[in-house]
Amino acid sequence: MKPAPFAWHAPEDVAEALALKASHGEAARFLAGGQSLVPAMNFRVAQPAVLVDLNRVSALDSLNFDAAGGLRIGAMCRYRRIERDAEVARHLPLLVEALAEVAHPQIRTRGTLAGNLSHADPASEMPAVMLALEARFLLRRQGGERLVAARDFFLGPLATALAEDEMLAEIHIPALPPGSGTAFLEVARRRGDYAMMGVAAVLRRGPDGRCVAARLALCSAGPTPILADRAAANLVGTRLTGEDFAAAAALVVTEIDPMGSVQASPAYQRHLAGVLVPRALALAAERAA
Structure with a gap:
């Protein structure tokens, strides 16, 4: 080879x-x-x-919080640096929790988040996490740049909104508002394998404990990472009970379009989504309390 x-x-x-x-x-x-x-x-x-x-372009190896508490990750920032950063773990625990499921430590020591997102494998965890965190991507070209929302970046399997002369130079992740809780869960045949199904959940409770905002994203659930908008919208205003999570899971199963793999049929992937969504939501709700 x-x-x-x-x-x-x-x-x-x-x-x-x-x-x-x-x-x-x-x-x-x-x-x-x-x-x-x-x-x-x-x-x-x-x-x-x-x-x-790009390994000699030191300016791209950056990891910083801005004045508003949002995270800025440069194109050459390695996974390992992100997952070991104490401030990232404190402010964006979902990112660190999901990174622990990406491949193996050797891969994470070398691999970069920007490279993963540019590759746009729908089975990868990070594209779904970016959707859940409402990330935006700074795309640079000679003479200009533009910001693209994560939900507009992934166009298909291994296909993105990057033009042929553009670089994904920086990832912008906004700060989570107070009252937020997050969770990431996946099922894989072996640790380090691509997930047969993965779920990233972000919930925010109001002063009365009710849900005021929700985002739910899945990997291995279609030709791109899937943002389950209907299921998330149905959670807003609820008390975040087990019944609410079960109803959300039932909607998610209708929103996804899994392609199947050698490890899991589309029917089994839908089953996994129905199991993982309530568990991830319950964990996020507990952490938001």
């Missing part, structure tokens, strides 16, 4: 990296952690003519 021949460039700043991408267009791919791209190249599923290696 060897990749097809390719040219390799290692720019030292963002401007040079974007200039290379603009010059080569679709023939070029950015290389960050390489945990998805390199295996695809070895199997010749991906055959870029040019690799633009």
Whole structure:
């Protein structure tokens, strides 16, 4: 298993990296952690003519909270740095909880969140978590940039809103409001495998204990990560009881479109969603109390 021949460039700043991408267009791919791209190249599923290696662009290796309490994650920030950061764990526990389910420590030491999101595998945990956290992505190109909401970024299996000359330069995750609780649960054949079904839940209680906001996202539930809007909307105004969670799960099963895999049929994936959704919601509600 060897990749097809390719040219390799290692720019030292963002401007040079974007200039290379603009010059080569679709023939070029950015290389960050390489945990998805390199295996695809070895199997010749991906055959870029040019690799633009970002590992020397130190400006992209950033992890900072802004004045409003939102998190900014640069394109070259490794998973391991995020999951070990105490402030991230305190302010965005959902992100850290889900990261623990991503592959294995060796992969997380090298892999990057931006690379994972750009790859856009619908079985991956992180795209669903970004939907649940209402993340926005800063896409940069020569001479300009734009912010794209996570819900508008994922277009299909391994397909995103990135133009051929753009880079996912930074991930913006807003602060969770007071009264919020979150949870992530998944079922996989073995720890580190892709999930057969995964659920990310965010709930917010008001002063009277009722739900005032809810977001529910799933991985391995369709050709893209799925945001279960109807189920989440039905939770608003409820006391967040077991009956409310069961009703939400029944709606989720109608909203998802699992594609099946060698490990799970679509019917079994729907069953898993029906089991995991009430459990994730109950855990999020408990943490929001």
